Amino acid sequence: MIPLSSPDADTTADTDEVQADPTDEQRDALVATLADALGSGLVESHVEPGVDAWVRVTADAWVETATVLRDRCNMTYFNFLSAVDWMPSPYGRDMDAQVDLPHEASDGSDAPADAFETGVAGGETRFQLLARVHDPVGHVGITIKSDLTGDRPEVDSWIGVYPGVDWHEREAWEMFGISFRNHPNQVHLYLPSHFEGNPLRKDYPLLARRVKPWPGIVDVELMPGGDDDAASAEEGDAS
């Protein structure tokens, strides 16, 4: 079976609704349990039958979600916790790709800060927590998201539910600047203790690309030190 789809077609993004025919009882039941337990804490859910499930919960219901998943849904396996910064980077993509320049112009720094689009199961704020737990017996996993408000968001820690979340929360704290209440040891994990800034935020510049722009996706690279090299670098900065 070789489905030869054309990834260029923009229609592929909305096929979820079209192929809603196959149902996924296991994941639907999972979402139903969460909806039952959390009530209004569950904001949105999305099940891709046979593939995956997403739920978005309020920040207040963040810990309760974990408890329900662990105790009622047998999601005893903690997979990972991280975050997504939905604000497009003010630096564009840092790619001097020739093919896509009009697009690059459209997400320039003049875009309003609240004009970002979010992913599966929606989202309203810039920072979105992302966590995943798994049922090692039923072999089903679920991605949990939660919107966090503010520039220095705060949320309750999962550490009482899944002890393995410790390092993941430290990583999210240093990389995104998200604080976790009740975390026993919120210090830097990878970065030196005096490090300032949150590198995985989209407005944190990737200095390597500031200093020397990427040659782009051309196959042939110019020899280093040549005049052409410097010229193309300047051109890249201008665009």
Next chain:
Amino acid sequence: MTAVSDPRQMAYIAGQASDARVNVEIETEGMTLNIGPQHPATHGTLRIIVKLDGERVVAAEPVMGYMHRGYEKLSEVRTYPQVTTLINRIDWLGSFANEVPFILAAERLMDVEAPPRAQWIRTVLFELSRIANVVLFLGDMGVQLGAVTPVFFAFRDREFVLNQIEAVTGGRFHPNFDRIGGLKDDLPKGWIDETKGVLGRIRTFCDEMEDLVTGNEIFQSRTRGIGVIPADVGLSYGLSGANIRASGVDWDLRRDGDIGLVHDQLDWKVWTHPDGDSFARYWVRLQEVREACGMVDQLLDGIPSGPVMAKVPRIIKVPAGEAYVETENPLGIMGYYVVSKGDLVPYRVKIRSASFNNVSITPWLLEGTYVPDVVSILASLYFILGDIDR
């Protein structure tokens, strides 16, 4: 050398000894010991600060970041095909296996499926990476406990596997061979027969390990009952791979996950061990190497004919969406959460690497153990620093 026979001298020595004992008892304040960052048990640069009370560990705190390369950030400014170059270097002993979940995630977003031949060859290389990776562990485990011979055997025999990987991909450690929609190339001529020969060598290596290490009395006494991880604790810390299977959890994504490889068409077994100690982790890995040899054998016999690349555009744009794909890599579960906004570059890539979770249990696990066991426990957890620091 004169034997002490004078009773007065004996009394003196006994008095000295009791003084020494008293002194030891008085000095009860803890000692802080730095293990690493360049300890051979750490496969890279991991530093563990242990607080000791005598020989007993009171608290252990791993310090990472010496090798943090920021791959999640770097992935955001690279096109999808370029990202595989980075992720090769996460678990550098089983590089090809790193590429697979990322490529599968991109394929899922693009709704592309690799042709059957590509899937089979992928699975072959996936399992060969596992053999190359875990063979080194088996030798390394011996070194950590003072037996140097096994590691020479491991390096000797791993080379044959790496040669086979190199013959296909051109790279011993960093193949960069997996493509969205298939593989870069087909297998070279005569490769299948050569690989079968190599599998024979690996099987012999496993037998040698059984003879040299597994049954060794010292090895057993240093690993049995040491570093026991109960299944529920392991699950709550997100342990995966042989580490969790050694705690009796019968869970292997190759069998239970819905991934785009062809393990479901093979006849093989998931090995578990009920003990959860260092020995169990070693033993499960040894069985998994054997099992992987059997898998590759079956795979080589059944590679279907056809193209190795599906039709994909030359410049790859991945439609907007999110996908999380995880596979059972040599070190455990490796997954990529890929967020795409319909661009040439991923918007966000969350790399869920196996060792990060596997090592996060160490503060809990090392508490109360003895200093010499710290090394054997770390060795048995088997992590690669590139897989922790990313």
